[in-house]
Amino acid sequence: MSSSLRGPLPIVPQDSTDAGELYATSLVRMAALPAAVDEVLREIEDVAREEQIPVVGRLEGMLLQTLASLPGASTRRILDIGTAIGYSAIWLARALAPGGRVTTIEIDPVRAGRAARFIDRAGYADRVDVLVGDAFDMLPELGEFDVIFQDVMKHRYFGDDPSKAAELLKLSKSHLAPQGVLFIDNAFCGNHVLDEGDPDSIEARGVRLMNELLAQDTDFTSVILPVRDGLWVARRS
């Protein structure tokens, strides 16, 4: 069967099975979050499990918040590409310096609306804008960002053409401020990029191409954090 007929790869679960990650997650769960935020995050985690909606989960959520907040007062403009139902946008909103904003883009209008409602309930409607559309159409309309988190549905974006993964990387880079940080989720593509000899899907070929380009890009200092499904952390020089 040709790889293009395999359909989208299964979503990567939010819950790790790795002992170290489970221990780290248990500590993240001890973190003092505002009650409304904790309640909404739990509800999204449950909805995501039930409806097979990909969300990053507690460990990676807290990792994103922590890393995005490292520059302190200069974390003012955050772009989240691939909102789903708002889980990562909530974590990223928590990393903002006062007066900062998160812009989050979702290709599915119904999911975008659901995200907006969860973000309201978490208390972050005043600092998060949920936009609807394809990142390739939307990004040229937007400005520059200090942090970009790229977490798109790979099959929707590069399920038919692996070169679109390279295009999306280039587009994200063109909207990243100097010293800005780019995060890209699912660098391992559900482990489908790990074995070169594995007959893989088009989306996995796209991710592998994107990974190799980013690894060799001299404008970035970058590494994949091997947490969950692999998280690229790339700082622009």
Next chain:
Amino acid sequence: MPHAFDDEDASFLVLRNHARQYSLWPSSAVPPTSWTVAAGPAPHAECLAYVEQHWTDLRPEGSGTPR
């Protein structure tokens, strides 16, 4: 029982965000306060027709600039 967001026999609202982009929302659920109710409650097909008529430019309006 279909999920509230997928039940096309139910009544829906049309929501619009600040960038004049649209989404459908089941009338039975509380809509996000950050989005405006543009139309409805009405049957799913009517709401879809409203969106098709009004959402002609898919680009976000005025995004990236302070509100």
